Amino acid sequence: MTLNIVNSEVHSLFDQFTDLIQGKFRLQKWEQHITIPHEMGQGSIHRTRIRPGMEIVITDVTYVQDMRLRIQEACPLFEISYCLNGDIYCEWDGKESHTNHWTGNVLFFEDELVYEEKKADVRHHMLEIRLSPQELLYYAADLTEEQRMQSWLQRYKGNIDNYPNTPEIHRCVSDMLNCSYDGALKRLYMESKSMELIALFGEVEGHQALNEKCFLSRDDLANLDYARELVIRHYEQPLSIQELARKVGLNEFKLKKGFRERFGMTVFELVRKQRMEMALYYMEVQRMNVGEAAVSVGYSNVSNFAAAFRKIYGYNPSEHLKMLSQWDAKTD
Numbered sequence: 001m002t003l004n005i006v007n008s009e010v011h012s013l014f015d016q017f018t019d020l021i022q023g024k025f026r027l028q029k030w031e032q033h034i035t036i037p038h039e040m041g042q043g044s045i046h047r048t049r050i051r052p053g054m055e056i057v058i059t060d061v062t063y064v065q066d067m068r069l070r071i072q073e074a075c076p077l078f079e080i081s082y083c084l085n086g087d088i089y090c091e092w093d094g095k096e097s098h099t100n101h102w103t104g105n106v107l108f109f110e111d112e113l114v115y116e117e118k119k120a121d122v123r124h125h126m127l128e129i130r131l132s133p134q135e136l137l138y139y140a141a142d143l144t145e146e147q148r149m150q151s152w153l154q155r156y157k158g159n160i161d162n163y164p165n166t167p168e169i170h171r172c173v174s175d176m177l178n179c180s181y182d183g184a185l186k187r188l189y190m191e192s193k194s195m196e197l198i199a200l201f202g203e204v205e206g207h208q209a210l211n212e213k214c215f216l217s218r219d220d221l222a223n224l225d226y227a228r229e230l231v232i233r234h235y236e237q238p239l240s241i242q243e244l245a246r247k248v249g250l251n252e253f254k255l256k257k258g259f260r261e262r263f264g265m266t267v268f269e270l271v272r273k274q275r276m277e278m279a280l281y282y283m284e285v286q287r288m289n290v291g292e293a294a295v296s297v298g299y300s301n302v303s304n305f306a307a308a309f310r311k312i313y314g315y316n317p318s319e320h321l322k323m324l325s326q327w328d329a330k331t332d
Helices: 012-021 133-137 143-156 167-177 183-211 218-233 241-248 252-263 267-284 290-296 302-313 317-331
Strands: 002-007 024-028 031-035 041-051 054-063 067-073 077-085 088-092 095-099 103-109 112-118 123-131 160-163
Touching (some): 012 041, 054 167, 077 167, 123 133, 123 167, 123 183, 133 143, 167 302, 218 252, 218 267, 241 252, 252 267, 267 302, 290 302, 290 317, 302 317
Parallel strands (some): 002 067
Antiparallel strands (some): 024 031, 041 054, 067 112, 077 123, 088 095, 088 112, 103 160
16 A cells, blocks of 8 residues: 655644544544554554644554555654664665664654655554654753754754664653553653653764764774674674674774773673563563563573563563553553
């Protein structure tokens, strides 16, 4: 199925998509909820309008056919998104982007024709914070902050870029997905959490910009990026520092120091973080219980797994499964 949308202002994408698919629509003042028609798939999309020019969209949909959108972004749009699960391909102006589980994206479009394709039979579960640039700048406390935000916009103009998935970012997203408030209090909570997510992204973005001015050359940065890729790829049976350094062409000192400065964590911390992220994936998407998830990410002792999970996310894996059950009950 292919839909053509002209996005003339921040809120029109949701509105036009709702009209085109003829989904079941529920309106509650500043909240809108659409249920996907059975012939298209299952699931729903929930939109919270914070104010004109700012909205939060939570999608949890599985399509029976590939969903293709041709979107003419005809208005300035700044967006930070977080994909918990999905298989999304985008193409624009000769560029392309692929998004799957545990991917954070940032974009700033002013006048772009974007082709987006979401694969069938894949659960697409994601959070999007969509703002006009003026709404973003509204939160600047002074001229310095406004200039920093302006630099974000220019840095990401015409692009869809990934940003690192930190435990703090994941917790913030989880809080938004599991918000238990109603009415005006919910609206206030969701706005505050949106600003927290943007601030967390800003910390990561600023940290990376600072690192690039350190002792590392362009080739060193590329080698460190490759090291991170290898760590993630081999998280179940991690490579030693010596093996990793040899594979990426760095000495062990530069690998350890550069890795921490570039990514804000040690190689070991990334291994543990990746294991915990995959454990979340197994529990949330594959619907594994705590013991099954622990074994799947390389833990033979469930207690050790629970302790590592709690250190990363601040709560036990059993509590997370309980929150998932509550969320599923709300969306049924």
